[in-house]
Amino acid sequence: MNKYLQDYLISPETGDALILTDISENALLYGQLKGNDPVDIFNIVNEIPILLKHNQVADYNYNILDIILKDRTNEICNEILEKHNGNHELVKEELDKYILYEYGKEGIVKAFEEYSIMPEDQKLLWYAKLDKGQENDDNSQIPLSTLNDGISYATSENGKKRVEMTEEMISKWACHLMDYGRLVTDNKSGVIVELATGSGFGTCGVINSGLGNSKLISIDIDYAAAANAIGIAKYLRQEEYIDSLVANFWFIPLKKGSIDVVCSHYGLDEAREINRILVEISRILKVGGKFINVSRKDPTIRIRQTFSNIQFSEEEYIKLASYAGFYCGMEALKKEAEKNKLILEYHNVYSPKHSHERIISVFKKK
Ligand SMILES: C[S@@+](CC[C@H](N)C(=O)[O-])C[C@H]1O[C@@H](n2cnc3c(N)ncnc32)[C@H](O)[C@@H]1O
Numbered sequence: 001m002n003k004y005l006q007d008y009l010i011s012p013e014t015g016d017a018l019i020l021t022d023i024s025e026n027a028l029l030y031g032q033l034k035g036n037d038p039v040d041i042f043n044i045v046n047e048i049p050i051l052l053k054h055n056q057v058a059d060y061n062y063n064i065l066d067i068i069l070k071d072r073t074n075e076i077c078n079e080i081l082e083k084h085n086g087n088h089e090l091v092k093e094e095l096d097k098y099i100l101y102e103y104g105k106e107g108i109v110k111a112f113e114e115y116s117i118m119p120e121d122q123k124l125l126w127y128a129k130l131d132k133g134q135e136n137d138d139n140s141q142i143p144l145s146t147l148n149d150g151i152s153y154a155t156s157e158n159g160k161k162r163v164e165m166t167e168e169m170i171s172k173w174a175c176h177l178m179d180y181g182r183l184v185t186d187n188k189s190g191v192i193v194e195l196a197t198g199s200g201f202g203t204c205g206v207i208n209s210g211l212g213n214s215k216l217i218s219i220d221i222d223y224a225a226a227a228n229a230i231g232i233a234k235y236l237r238q239e240e241y242i243d244s245l246v247a248n249f250w251f252i253p254l255k256k257g258s259i260d261v262v263c264s265h266y267g268l269d270e271a272r273e274i275n276r277i278l279v280e281i282s283r284i285l286k287v288g289g290k291f292i293n294v295s296r297k298d299p300t301i302r303i304r305q306t307f308s309n310i311q312f313s314e315e316e317y318i319k320l321a322s323y324a325g326f327y328c329g330m331e332a333l334k335k336e337a338e339k340n341k342l343i344l345e346y347h348n349v350y351s352p353k354h355s356h357e358r359i360i361s362v363f364k365k366k
Contacts (some may be wrong), residue, residue, distance in 0.1 A: 001028045001047050005243045008258050011035035012251035045142050048226050051247040058246050059143040061221045063272045068111045086145040096309040116323035124250050143223035153227035159235030166204035173355040180360055181209030183292050188212025190260030195249055195267040200228035202265025211241050219245045249277045259284045263292040269302045273325040275336050282340035285365040291342055297357040299329045330359055341366040
């Protein structure tokens with residue numbers, strides 16, 4: 001973690017500025033961030049601050065889990081993660097099986113229906129809730145992947161793999177990625193926040209366009225994904241300009257009006273409560289700041305993948321998506337963005353031969 005990051009960080013719960021504690025030689029590698037409230041203590045694990053609540057899973061994100069598993073989410077996830085040593089593919093497979101077996105199609109639909117009529121603060125509660133009054137035990141937020149082979153994500157070796165994969169992808173079908181990078185890095189100064197590091201393709205696209213004097217903060221709820229940004233930065237020798245955070249987009253731990261550009265490369269497509277995310281994007285952006293987004297033109301592609309092991313009809317998919325506040329396409333995004341003073345300035349549709357159509361859109365904060 002670079003020291004400059006501290007100037008932007010706040011507690012997701014209280015909004016207080018966070019300060020670094022335990023400063024020693026390796027303070028930016030391992031240490032803690034503290035707020036005014038004694039329960040606001042967040043670990044820095046292998047140089048990545050984990051701005052999540054006490055005991056939340058930072059190892060794996062699957063955007064509908066807590067709708068169904070509710071307060072059993074951590075317990076079930078940790079059990080399955082441990083069993084498969086943090087292997088994401090096996091974990092997803094087993095989680096899907098578990099959910100289908102335990103709840104069945106009817107149980108899943110019921111959980112979504114119940115979720116849809118909850119007041120907003122309750123919907124966000126799983127991520128917002130602090131265990132007030134509890135001792136913050138030191139290991140509570142250390143993701144399993146760091147205890148297994150996860151350290152390898154934040155290495156130059158992993159970064160190299162990601163950069164090479166991105167180059168291959170650009171030549172095959174990611175025709176939009178260079179345009180995206182150019183739009184994001186237009187000013188070559190200020191602070192850029194990336195929502196959803198994921199595999200790091202978008203991160204590479206942005207860095208390849210040349211950051212100039214700008215700083216990049218890449219955010220993901222999944223530790224291994226966030227660590228990909230560190231790996232890429234190390235491989236490209238740009239560690240000074242690039243930071244990573246583990247946090248939820250619903251509570252972005254950055255100061256109001258402090259950010260020049262927010263960008264996302266297929267981040268909205270895999271999240272839920274998009275309206276809430278737009279509130280947060282607008283809050284952290286400066287007036288005149290930009291939000292640059294890449295998403296699939298047809299939102300149902302992703303929704304179908306989310307429920308791929310469960311037999312839902314098209315109509316059923318769409319209904320569940322509306323209950324969970326999934327990304328519902330460009331028109332819906334534009335409307336909701338406008339409510340948050342984010343005005344669409346430009347958009348372009350890309351239609352590669354062998355892949356889905358996608359849209360780059362640029363919004364300006366009024
Ligand atoms: C499709 S991936 C992003 C792809 C990536 N930008 C790339 O180009 O390789 C989506 C990511 O969003 C993250 N995510 C989904 N919902 C989130 C949320 N509410 N808060 C934080 N991260 C979230 C997931 O952990 C996942 O890594």
